Amino acid sequence: MAAAIQPVRGMNDILPDVTPTWQWVERTAQAVFAAYGYRELRMPLVERTELFSRSIGEVTDIVEKEMYSFTDRNGDRLSLRPEATASCVRAAISNGLIHNQQQRLWYAGPMFRYERPQKGRYRQFHQVGAEALGFAGPDVDAELILMSARLWQALGLQDLQLELNSLGTPASRRDYRALLVEYFMAHRDALDEDSVRRLEQNPLRILDSKNPEMRALIAAAPVITDHLDAESAVHFEQLKAALDAAGVSYRVNPRLVRGLDYYSRTVFEWLTDRLGAQAAVCSGGRYDGLVEQLGGRPTPAIGWALGMERLVELVLDGAPAARVAHAYLVPVGDAAQAAALAMAETLRDHVPGLRLQTHCGGGSLKAAMKKADRSGATLALILGDDELAAGQVRVKPLRGDGEQAALDPAQLRGQLAALVGAEQA
Ligand code: ATP
Ligand code: MG
Numbered sequence: 001m002a003a004a005i006q007p008v009r010g011m012n013d014i015l016p017d018v019t020p021t022w023q024w025v026e027r028t029a030q031a032v033f034a035a036y037g038y039r040e041l042r043m044p045l046v047e048r049t050e051l052f053s054r055s056i057g058e059v060t061d062i063v064e065k066e067m068y069s070f071t072d073r074n075g076d077r078l079s080l081r082p083e084a085t086a087s088c089v090r091a092a093i094s095n096g097l098i099h100n101q102q103q104r105l106w107y108a109g110p111m112f113r114y115e116r117p118q119k120g121r122y123r124q125f126h127q128v129g130a131e132a133l134g135f136a137g138p139d140v141d142a143e144l145i146l147m148s149a150r151l152w153q154a155l156g157l158q159d160l161q162l163e164l165n166s167l168g169t170p171a172s173r174r175d176y177r178a179l180l181v182e183y184f185m186a187h188r189d190a191l192d193e194d195s196v197r198r199l200e201q202n203p204l205r206i207l208d209s210k211n212p213e214m215r216a217l218i219a220a221a222p223v224i225t226d227h228l229d230a231e232s233a234v235h236f237e238q239l240k241a242a243l244d245a246a247g248v249s250y251r252v253n254p255r256l257v258r259g260l261d262y263y264s265r266t267v268f269e270w271l272t273d274r275l276g277a278q279a280a281v282c283s284g285g286r287y288d289g290l291v292e293q294l295g296g297r298p299t300p301a302i303g304w305a306l307g308m309e310r311l312v313e314l315v316l317d318g319a320p321a322a323r324v325a326h327a328y329l330v331p332v333g334d335a336a337q338a339a340a341l342a343m344a345e346t347l348r349d350h351v352p353g354l355r356l357q358t359h360c361g362g363g364s365l366k367a368a369m370k371k372a373d374r375s376g377a378t379l380a381l382i383l384g385d386d387e388l389a390a391g392q393v394r395v396k397p398l399r400g401d402g403e404q405a406a407l408d409p410a411q412l413r414g415q416l417a418a419l420v421g422a423e424q425a
Contacts, residue, residue: 010115010123012309021312021319025155026108029128032151036143038104038130043087045110049077055086055290057261059201066113080112085262085287085303086294088131093296102134108308120278120310129284131303133291138235141266141286141302142242148270148282148304149248155311156318160270160281162248165225165256166236167204167263170289172229177203179222190217207257210277223254232265239266262287266302275310282306324376325357326419328398330368332384337362340383343393350413353420373398378419381412 007013014022033040049069056062068080081087084107092098092105108128115121130147132140145162152160167173180203184191191199192214195206207218228236243250250268258267267285275281284304291299331340344358357375359368365382372380382394392406395415407415 008123010117012122012124017322018312018316020322021316022308024319025308025312025315026128028154029106029108029151032147032154033106033130035150036104036147038106038147041088041091041105041107042109043081043084043091043107045081045112046078047081047087047090049079051086051090051294052079052082055089055262055294056083057202059198060205060261062113066115068112068114082113083111083305084109084127084129085131085290085305088129088303089133089287089290089294089296089301092133093291093294098133098291098296098299102132104130104132106130118278120275120307120313122309126308127305128308129303129305131301133301134299135302136288136300137266137286137302138239138242141235141239142246144284144302144304145243145248145268146246148284148306151306152270155315157314159274160272162250162268162270163253163256164240164243164250164266164268165253166228166232166265167224167257167267167285168228168232169264172227172232173204173224173264176222176224176227179227180204180206183221184217187217190214202261204257207255218255221255224257225252225254235265258283258285262290262293264288268304270306272310272314274314278310280307281310281314323355325355326377326423327354327356327379327381327416328372328375328377329356329358329381329383330365330372331359332365332368332382333388335385336383336388339388343383347413347416351416351420353424354416356416369396379415 049067052067053063058064062082067082070078072078088105088107092103097103106129108126110124110126112124114123117123130144132144168176181199184195184199184203184206188196192209192211195209195214198205206214207221209218256267256269263285265286265288268283269280270282271279272281273279282304284302286300286302288300291297291301329340329344331337340358344356347356348354357377359371369380378397378399380396380398382396384394387394387406390406392408393412394404394406395412396404
């Protein structure tokens with residue numbers, strides 16, 4: 001036997017037992033997006049590497065060490081997308097979507113980051129995200145947060161915590177940055193290796209450090225919300241007032257800086273305490289400078305992205321059960337086998353919503369009935385020579401009690417339609 005080919009580390013198959021939950025979350029998100037007038041955008045998985053280094057930032061974990069980058073046969077430097085906001089802005093610019101227009105957009109799909117795989121953190125993972133382009137806010141900031149809150153509600157999640165912060169403008173951030181550098185310089189000996197490097201290039205990112213030994217030092221650092229410019233401060237107050245008015249609770253976390261460089265003003269995260277260290281289920285923020293930075297006209301914008309793997313893990317308990325077949329059709333004998341597939345087609349034509357599995361591969365009636373039972377179907381439909389001759393099908397209930405009966409086609413359709421209807425009621 002040849003050696004089995006191993007899957008790529010950190011890249012998972014999503015198996016049929018859980019795909020119903022994925023589909024349910026996806027459908028629910030689509031319905032919520034539609035309720036707010038957001039429309040779907042589909043983007044390539046591969047972009048020019050430069051798109052990400054220019055937007056996410058050269059001195060971020062993602063660009064420094066997590067991208068899957070390669071040179072294609074034409075010599076172009078390309079990367080698998082590590083996130084989709086940059087692609088979305090690129091797409092909006094290249095297709096003229098924000099030329100004198102605003103856009104409310106959503107997307108869903110796989111992202112790729114070369115991280116250390118662990119529960120809730122993978123190298124291929126999936127995000128669903130929303131972006132509002134051309135809106136200065138804070139009303140649209142609140143709208144996006146309310147939209148995410150509505151999604152949690154629709155998914156039956158009651159325990160997610162919202163954290164909010166404002167990063168101000170690039171100018172106000174420069175002043176704060178100087179204070180921060182001064183503070184960390186004074187405690188240089190207590191910095192870890194990553195933080196020493198960040199101190200010169202991107203000191204705000206030190207606040208995002210996940211090293212527990214840095215926690216106390218970070219907790220005592222100057223606080224960004226004390227150093228906002230006047231307009232950002234007003235923006236932040238208005239956002240909080242809108243959330244208060246809508247009854248959304250939140251906690252202001254002045255150390256929330258997010259791992260990407262393009263954010264300005266509003267940033268937020270939805271957190272859970274049910275997934276260990278991988279606490280962030282959804283994160284987002286305003287990126288007023290990004291469109292211009294990527295070659296478009298100055299356009300304010302904001303968005304968020306949720307991690308599907310983490311969300312699915314949270315909703316797994318409350319998700320609807322996998323939808324098994326209503327009926328399992330067992331042909332017995334050559335003539336029945338020849339007729340079975342066509343009969344199954346006719347039943348699917350006549351009974352909308354019917355989930356019917358046909359037994360394939362022959363074998364004994366006993367073995368086929370075992371498979372019928374294991375399929376989870378409610379009814380077995382047995383088609384033998386006698387039934388075929390009489391123009392009937394023998395119906396055997398597989399769950400609960402109930403008698404076997406030989407039904408003619410109209411009766412059979414009636415019973416199957418009732419089964420489908422009962423499920424939908
Ligand atoms: P974290 O702090 O957990 O690394 P992040 O700040 O890097 O998250 P974003 O880039 O904002 O996350 O992505 C949005 C969401 O995507 C996160 O809140 C998380 O739910 C999910 N996510 C990010 N990276 C991964 C990953 N490697 N595996 C699974 N989900 C992820
Ligand atoms: Mg990360």
